[in-house]
Amino acid sequence: MSNAHTAGVRSGRLLLLLPLQAASVAGLGLLVTGPLADRWPLSVEDGVNRALADRREALATALSEGMSLLASTRSIVTLTLVAVLALLLLPGVPRLRRWRDAAFLAGSVAAQSAVFLLVTMVVGRARPDVSHLDAAPPTSSFPSGHVGAATALFGGLAVLAARRLRGAERALVVGLLLLIPPAVAASRLYRGMHHPSDVVVGLLNGGCTLLVMAYVLLLSTPGTRTSAGLPTPRSNPDDAQAATPVPEQVSADAPAGPRRAVVVRHPHGCGDGTAARVRALLRHHGYTDQAWTSTSAEEPAGALAARTAEADTSLVVVCGGDGTVRACADVLSGGAIPLAIVPCGTGNLLARNLRLPSDPDTALREALAGATVGIDLGRIHGDGLAPTRFTVMAGAGFDAAMVRDASARLKQRLGWAAYVLSALRHLGDPRMRLTIRLDGGAPLERRARMVVLGNVGSLQGGLPLLPDARPDSGRLEVVLLDPRGVAGWLAAGRHLLTRSATRTSGPRLSAGRDRRAAGGALEYFSAERIDLRFARPQPRELDGDAFAAGTRLTAEVEPGALRVWLPNPGEGDPVGATGTVGATGTVKAADTAGATDAAGEPDGYGCTARFGEPHGVQRAGRPPARTRRPDGVR
Structure with missing residues (x-):
């Protein structure tokens, strides 16, 4: 049978x-x-x-x-x-x-x-x-x-x-x-x-x-599970592109000579069918030397560090969710090896915010046809939390409790909707007392149900939790959620949904300044370094993974620290001023002079054509985009 x-x-x-x-x-x-x-x-x-x-x-x-x-x-x-x-x-x-x-x-x-x-x-x-x-x-x-x-x-x-x-x-x-x-x-x-x-x-x-x-x-339609019970992408007989693997021949546009790719695979997120198509796509693009490694609880990035050290590596492909991408980014931070994302997780928030297609095959195909772009990372540590990095968001309080208590079985079956069920259990959790210090400034005393630090800003469905966040801005955005009663929750929800529908926000914040919204239920900050102190231990999370509760978190931005393959933003748009892709797939350095826009603010790292301006921000007289390079890029 x-x-x-x-x-x-x-x-x-x-x-x-x-x-x-x-x-x-x-x-x-x-x-x-x-x-x-x-x-x-x-x-x-x-x-x-x-x-x-x-x-x-x-x-x-x-x-x-x-x-x-x-x-x-x-x-x-x-x-x-x-x-x-x-x-x-x-x-x-x-x-x-x-x-x-x-x-x-x-x-x-x-x-x-x-x-x-x-x-x-x-x-x-x-x-x-x-x-x-x-x-x-x-x-x-x-x-x-x-x-x-x-x-x-x-x-x-x-x-x-x-x-x-x-x-x-x-x-x-x-x-x-x-x-x-x-x-x-x-x-x-x-x-x-x-x-x-x-x-x-x-x-x-x-x-x-x-x-x-x-x-x-x-x-549970036929074809959605392997014999081992692992989820794989649905393939319909009527959808030839989804059902037919990429031909094994090497693309005529691929450079001569074998190139090495290291593929990090989450065993439960990336099924056998997806893995086979990734292997074929890489071969099609000239990556005939492939080293595969699987993740585990003990090694969330697999043997990535060892595999990249064995031989010259042109590409790292991550087949997994935000947690797997985060672990791999921690290994690759500041280096010259670019990363390609195959979204196979529950939330895939980094892929969504980078505007990658949600289909794993299409995401890899379009990314490898694009160019490499430098994006920021957040570096974070705290009591009981060794220094590490995050690509999407870090948080404490309500959101971390939601992540911690979400059923792994429901996440596999329902996807991100499993977090909604978990969130309902924590709506009545008590508020926390915290102190926030921005860029070494004076401490600010607050009470809130959750605090989120973001390198990117959108949640599932495009909900803009941090509307000013961009992955190339050179700073982190912060939001405190403190709704009072049912009316407060409704005000916060209405504010976020309205911003999602209109894609607007207030003026972009300079470091240390704050902006309140939804009658005080939401408060926004922006800084390069954020220090958080909690009166009592709070649950904490990084990129959708729960970590031990604690009383301290310190985060700072690492500008342009990770190189990522992204699809071209569109015909006629700049490919991405962080550098160009050479014939061998290596990155050629772009101009490293620090450019400023008409408002005198840093112009980021050339991702504007891809990610757009922060919502509601209008800038005139933009000079050509320039870029900084992370240490180690040559």
Whole structure:
């Protein structure tokens, strides 16, 4: 039996979870209507319904009617049919993927409805004892069918949007779709049609159905796992480019003579299929001498240092996530060997911020057709943390706790969404007291839920946590997050989403200055050196890897310390003024004079054409970009 067939059978068996889900929801309903009915919080549910009924207003009634109609049986069936038809007719999408996405959406709505109907046959709960604004359906009040159907349909559309869209568009569309089920839940409570527990279980029923159907149809499709159970890139029969390895012949444009490449492979992130295609791509570009090394907990960069010391090396390729890239950057910092990134991790934030394609094969192919660019690194140390480097972000507090407690199993299955689940556990964590010192200046006393130092600024979905951060700026950006209550969290979220949609920010900060936003929930700083002291030990993280809790962190920027292969920014754009690529693949030094822009600020290292200006910054009269070189570049 083939691996693909076996994977299909195993994923199909997960559908057996749906009867178990129905039994669990029914059992919960019997508890709610039986022995738990007089216990808190169920004992106060009637009071919630009466309070809402006593405060009805014309506008709220009209809005609630619209949301209830949106989730009615007729609307759900109609919208599902329209969405499925649209998915099947989408241009530019492989046929197998179109059918799979359509089956996921239709199956989720149908499965939720089936579970709902089975439960209502077992649990007979009366509607709330208040005036009803809608005609009562014949089904039980438990669980809410409107809410479950809305969760399955609009939540399913949000899942598909998250897989297809990028950047601010994805954040906006997914956010709006995910707001609909809670809005429907509120409308059903307002209209007196359900108890609070009915709508909560309706949300859970729809959400659980989505998880099962997503795993069966979107995550565990044939071809996504090797026989060893390691994830590999999905390949569709309709997508010849993704399914067909690069030819083994050497490119006619590759320089004569063998070149040596050292490849660092994360064994769980880079599956056998990806590794084979990387090997072929490198050979195609003339890297016929390849030394491969795998990472481990003890050696996060593998044997990179030893492999590069064995012989002259023209290239290091990192097949892994941000943690693997960070470990390799620590080894290569200040040297002349360039690095190419094959994004195979959970977040791949450095690759996203460097605007590399998300597909591993495409990222390597386009990077090797581009040029090398010098980017900054952050060097950091603290109590219990030996000096090391980071490429993306370092942090303490809320974000570090989220990283520390994210399930490795969920990260492998759900990707960066696993961090969201972990974050929910820490929303109520206490604030921390800290002292921050910028470039040796006076200490600043603060309280915050988290502090993040960034070499780059965007999170998943293009969310600009540090809107002024650039990987070639010669300094680090800092943000303190300190929301007060629900209103503070909402203000911070609205601020970040607005910046993501508009790509604007305030004036770029000079060292030591700060800027507050979102009513004080966010505070930004910029400096070349940052010293942090915490009143109590705090969890800490570097580039998505958790480190031991501590009370100190000191970070400073290393300008242009790492050379990275990046795709050309576009036809007619400069290739990148950090240097040019010679015929043998070595880096020729660019002019090392320090240039300044019209504002008298350093002009970075020639990456402006690739990374653009900091959001909202307009500069006039730019001189030609010049560059500094890290020590060791010749």
